[in-house]
Amino acid sequence: MLGGSLLPFRRTKALENEIDAFLDRLSESGLLFKRAVQIYLDEGASDAFDEKLQAVNRLESEADKLRRSIETQLYTQTLIPESRGDVLGLLENLDSVLNMHEGALWAFSIEQPDISPEFRGDFATLCEQSVLAVESIVLASRAFFRNIEAVGDHMHKVMFYEKEADKVSTKLKRAIFGSDLSLSRKAQLRNFVEHIDNLADRSEDVADRLAIYTIKRTV
Secondary structure (H helix, E strand, O other): OOOOOOOOOHHHHHHHHHHHHHHHHHHHHHHHHHHHHHHHHHHOOOHHHHHHHHHHHHHHHHHHHHHHHHHHHHHHOOOOOOOHHHHHHHHHHHHHHHHHHHHHHHHHHHHOOOOOHHHHHHHHHHHHHHHHHHHHHHHHHHHHHHOHHHHHHHHHHHHHHHHHHHHHHHHHHHHHHOOOOOHHHHHHHHHHHHHHHHHHHHHHHHHHHHHHHHHHHHO
């Protein structure tokens, strides 16, 4: 469970559990997102895809409830007042990543883009790199609460995977706009490239904020 100097008191046990549970929801949603995209690339908006979408929806709802409960405990129990704003800010930014998982999958479900076979491999690679960025920011966030000295061990991975995602995204966009597809299909596919790539970008944004929170706690 959480430890170290941020949550040192026995009365924070429930809070520790809820922060862990919140981070678990984000991590699981990333894994489900990756699986859902792969299913879509293989078979379109099938029942299996919809099952993963609904699972991500449930995780998003559970994470929202946990975040609100954590916020209430931080204020009503007057816990960690010097770091309260940073903790809430971190959770809100992490929650936005989970919301992006859900939003991107709903876009796949509603628009059902026709992704040509020659693009599917890069779509899968882009998704993998973006989800790795998400998982790295989850690990960095866990370290923020448990062992702040280890935050940096995960932060640099967020940056690495974000750069790798950008490379694949650029390659994929060039291939799409260099193809013989209609302009409307090119624009649609570009939007879906950005839906996935934005997860890595958002993870990097959260990492930048987490770096500031970490510095504040260690000076």
